[in-house]
Amino acid sequence: MRVKQEIKQEVEEDVFVVFEDTPMSRAANRQAATSNTENGSMDQSLPIEDRHPAPIVDLDHQLAARNRDKIHTTHLSYKDFVGQPSKIGSRPWISGFKDGEPVHMDQQKFCQTLEDGTNLFSVPQVPTLVKRIKGLNMKIPLNLGFPSLHEYLQSQEHADVTVIDSFKQKALSKKMKISEVINRFKTPAHERDICINILSNEESGSGTKFDKEFRPPRLVEESLEKRLERVLIRKKDRVEEELEDELITEQRKEELTEQKKRIEQQMNTFPKYLKFVIVSMGGSFTKVHIDFSASSVFYHVFKGTKIFYLAQPTEENIKIYKEYETSVKTKKKWIVEAMENQWERLVIKAGMTAIIPSGYIHAVYTPEDSIVVGGNFLMEDQIARQFELSRVEEKMLEKGMLDYGSLYKEFNNVMFSYTENILFEKLANLQENPVDDIEELKEQTSAMMNNLSKSDLATWYSEEEQKQIIEKLKQLIPVEWVPVEKIPEAEVPVAIPMAPVEAEEPEAVPELNLMRTRHQRACKRAAGTSQIPIKRRRRNN
Template identity: 85%
Template sequence: MHTIQLLVSAFLVFLLGKYLPISTKSNNAYFNFKMFNIRQSTLTKLIETCDTVLKRLNSEKSKWKLTAACVPEADETAKQALITFSEQWEEIYTYFSQLRDTLKSNPTSEKIREKKARILSALESTEELLDTFIGQLRDSCESIGAAKRTLSGLEKSMEETKKEINELLERLNKLENVPVMMPIRVKQEIKQEVEEDLFVVFENIRQSHASNGQSSASNTGKGPDPSPMADLDHQPIELPARNREDKVHTTHLSYKDFVGQPSKIGSRPWISGFKDGEPVHMDKQKFCQTLEDGTDLFSVPTVPTLVKSMNGLSMKVPLNLGFPSLHEYLQSQEHADVTVIDSFKQKALSKKMKISEVINRFKTPAHERDICINILSNEESGSGTKFDKEFRPPRLVEESLEKRLERVLIRKKDRIEEELEDELITEEREEELTEQKKRIEQQMNTFPKYLKFVIVSMAGSFTNVHIDFSASSVFYHVFKGTKIFYLAQPTEENIKIYKEYETSVKTKKKWIVAAMENQWERLVIKAGMTAIIPSGFIHAVYTPEDSIVVGGNFLMENQIARQFELSRVEEKMWKNNMLDYGSLYKEFNNVMFSYTENILFEKLVNLHEIPVEDIEELKEQTLSMVKNLSKNVLVTWYSEEEQEQIIQKLKQLIPVEWVPVEEIPEEEAPADIPMAPENAENVAVDPEAVPEQDMTRTRLPRACKRTASTTHVPPKRRRR
């Protein structure tokens, strides 16, 4: 762990040395010279640490070859597997060497990401091979004592090496996104990063093998499973025959083909007609894309993306989740009932249903079912169920706005607790920190949980055209069955049609599918596949066979404007009783205020430290927030007075070159000298250094003027 701490320390200081000199605003030559010396010193230590890891890798790849030599020639499969493992470890060694060379050549964040991606991909490939062949390896080594001891020692050594490499990769990932701090804070930030819980790419090999062994043992030598649900997952769903040759389809969606009976969308007769006219001619890709696996998918794509294999997504899924085991994965004392939608009626049942009853309903033959179950709102985060414990979303979710905010809140809470332990703390400061800690804990206790939806649908279910709440992005993994999406792009015209359709109070209105007739594309997601749907894509979903799906919704920093736009539409519908409260992203406004206070403010205060290539994106985010952030009755994390303070402070911090002064009318008092921003405790300042006023960037003087002019009596706190 000491070496990893050293590695993180080196990288933080290295990044400081790399990016701070980009800004010429400080005009502090001594500081730049000092940072150059620090960087050179830490880079030397960093490369030495890389050499240590490379030595371990080199030793282990030799052990693979030794183990392969001990396996009898007759066991060709196991022998070949060991040779393959040796080659995989050789590949990891090569990529890690390339990372070391990159570190020696003044690396950029882009180069680090590229090398890290290669190491991750090679490690994941090794993990898959281990899962496939580990049982055979153990059997082969059973009769060879020396080889067995070698394998045991190798496994232990591998676990240590993988842990060390994964910690390195995680810290590299974090360092790319952590705002650069001033030198006086480096030591404190390093300590917080080292103590933070890390995301581990690999599961323990021994546990994985043990669970596989138990599963095999339970299904060996006992005959067929007497349970009536034993082979439910393997029963084909019989659908009405379709003579596709008799259908004459156009090159785009035909309204009659798609709709059937538009007055009864989703009803049993409507679905019956829809099956025969289901628009398979829409399969030609116009804007969607398909990937073989998730190896190169590190962030949310700009278009709907179908990932055929979950390899490379770093998503952990229960291996045997299915209809027979659904009760085992979803049942708990605190989480016993689920809300069920009858898709034939397109509305929720008045009474919740137990998981056991849901499973019994799926045993009924399709033609005898009185309702068409579609469970869409069953979210398992924090439920304590087996599924909650065993499922982990794909790694791209770590880049979401919520995950970034959650990490910042955790760091701030840790920092406050550390300062509260100081024996020299004043009573006034202690009260202030205690209040801050209380607020952070309140936010963390009510933080949004939308990443573990378990969607259970009967054949024939249809979810009408919609955009996911608050225009959130989506990942959607099919465990069993098939799902078919019909998607339209969020163009300005399509969004306009969608908003008018959703907010219209007319009882009879033209279905939106007809209004957007030429816009749709069909995306079929089969068992084992994962779809990533970016923010704002309009879609409907059809379920041709009984299905189990896991999905998650999350916000993205680069989609703030669209997320606000759709949230306001949903809030309008809620106020007009056109949408129930449970269909909203209930914490959306809370999250936006907290993101502004805890992340956006710090970026704007330290704007000169932001990489040049990220400035334009930050500008768009800030302008979207200035335009849309407003006091809202749905905000529970902040009082009305506190909301107003955050809004005003955001206006004070925005650079003049981004928004002209006349567009933010506010009386400004002159300031004689530049002053520190309100949260000056977040910036280290040399008390002996008096910076010259920078005439090329007027953000700081303007912010100071606004601060000086807003020393008025705050409004009274609103009653709650």
């Protein structure tokens, strides 16, 4: 769902692809073996034990033995397979890839499959394939397809869509009308001059038939955005109710009017990422990526098939991914090779739904014309990871390696608003209204203190307002969680220890009022409650 701007220095290199034992790969092997033998040279793509000149006696026998040793797969560089280097996703690259599509990745490592969504109430910890929509509480238009696409997506205000030519891995200079998109799909595959891949068409609030008839699965209701949206709606209702009171003072009326204006501004520009309609031609390939801001994803296939290649967001994999994404080298190892043994293949057929948790690295191949609906959303228990990837994307934006449309544009706004409207209330009322999971609240608070900082992208708040929110968060952190002297400066977020640290009394504390306030609150709490033991919750990657 993310559309990257094509980097000027596109990688043109030999890439590592794992191909099945197909007629094409056998022919390529036979040709390479013949050429190497005739020239008296050794095939450097073979294991060391196979690197010796051999007479051409029985090539089929040699190839069969070699393939048995490699578990029915043949490792070839892209140049060896196609005959010339090319860009990932291009027509010749796809021609080779589809013939050797790596089905050996089917061995289940970390994904899971469910028959339906009856017991799926929240985002699972691992990528999950749901075979039937029963229990997901997702409303879908049953007759959506290529013949009816125009009917569902066309409206007076919403007529054109951004189209990516997958063979070139970049968007066309001009948007395309839905009617033209449909006509292009009527063209036989071998006659198509471009490979259409529509990834950024979001229908929320568009007024289209699809917008009116589609409802995301219920697990989305547990997202950070939905929780925030519900709080804003309640606050607006309370403000409007108080404004109707004839006894309020003019000063109070002005304050409430300003509050209402702020809430409405946020609601009017609230993130809309839950109704993407993805329309792809067979042969489309989306390069390895993590969805913007490490958002979680639901992905329902209406027509066709999609194949995901997924890798877990382990510390090492994320490190490789970030280095790969931010590197400007013209020659670099393809990330699929760098993470060779990390991938799992997930096939999503028509009628199936996939749920991909935060941070999973993946590429997507479309073997046949397909229509998909998907949505991106944030989760409260993934704040740290979502910040981490957002900061990487912002750096890439600064370097011109990513366009603004590829970002979760409201990410910083949402994080400040969540802190102000939800996190503050949780912390302020902690003693009167204890939370169910104290460890989770500590992690959320830590993630915010480590990462929340003034940003030009946080347009819902002025620079001074952002600073005030950060300072208030410092004041509300329970003193037994984090010593005062360990609280970072607002301008330079640093790591916060989650366990209490035995430390000597600081010689000088720059914020005396803050210290006094926190000390008084700590004494008050000590009278009625014991210190809470602090443990860091393990994450299941």
